[in-house]
Amino acid sequence: MTVRVGILGAGFIGRIHALNLRKDARVQLVGVADVVPQAADRLAAEVGVKPVPSLEALFEAGINAVYITTPNTMHVDPVLRSLIAGVHVFSEKPMATSLEGAWFIREAAKRGNRVYQLGFNRRFANVYAFAKQVIEDGRIAPFEAQMKHNRGELKQPPWTGDPKVTGGYLYETPIHMFDMARFLFGDVKELQGWARRSVYQELDGFIALLRFHSGVIASLTSVAHTSWLFPYERVEIYGEHKTVVTEELERAWFSPGIREQVEALDCFQMPFEQKWGYVEEDRMFIDAVLGERPPAVTADDGYCATELVEACYRAVRDERLITLPLPEPVPQR
């Protein structure tokens, strides 16, 4: 079977996925839609398909899967419409920008028999796969961790500085790190945090403390205005005289013990779309559509990451420790 794919949102990440999919023999790209016709025209021309004006036009073109690559607050509506139309969905992060939005998608994904996969690409990036493997192989039992995920600015693309479009800074890049925390250490039991509004018109610097059911304790820092001084993303995991470090999506190290040789992974020369995990997540999405495996990042994963972001905002707002899971929202749709 050939998977007929449409792209909604012809910007930076829509293009990355379209270029990956074009190389997959199991995929036929069918159309590209964008509210800005020139954006759709440009990407459609680059990948050799038709530009179309809307999601409905993609449905009419006979797609069986869609990539939702619009800005953050514009995910829930097209995702739900696609699932209801019986179309498999790959959605860029965040799943939603409220717990309620995430709840609706989780329920729709549960009810239907269509694939929903979320774009937490870092899970497939070589450096994080390395860290995860060291943990899964039992070569380190994590006790503590220090996680940092900064941004240089909230100017590029311009909507990243507008909370009405991002849903709030934590829903922009930092949500990747909340998902990574779960991916590496399991579900979070409790969280507390502090934040400042220093440069932008919203809270733009966060320090959170997390305690996991696994017993791991971790700090998570994310600041939006650091310049892009390398490394703006770094994770350190500590075990018994052992450490795993990831730096950006470029390098990772495992120190297996005192005076032992350190193992290193260097991805510096790899193509960007590979070392960032985009190639792998796209391949796994098509596998899932073809029924060869379950989706690699599920609606439950998306709901839990949304819950962590909400818990962090609540901890900051109420200045108190937040226990998870949060009460399920009462949907108002």
Ligand SMILES: NC(=O)c1ccc[n+]([C@@H]2O[C@H](COP(=O)([O-])OP(=O)(O)OC[C@H]3O[C@@H](n4cnc5c(N)ncnc54)[C@H](O)[C@@H]3O)[C@@H](O)[C@H]2O)c1
């Ligand atoms: N996983 C990752 O590493 C990663 C990286 C970049 C972006 N993202 C996410 O992908 C999404 C898009 O980000 P981007 O950097 O590609 O942004 P972008 O601004 O480059 O592209 C977004 C595109 O969506 C179009 N658009 C806006 N509203 C629309 C609508 N209602 N219907 C159709 N098209 C619409 C815009 O015209 C634009 O062409 C965001 O949610 C972002 O958080 C994820």
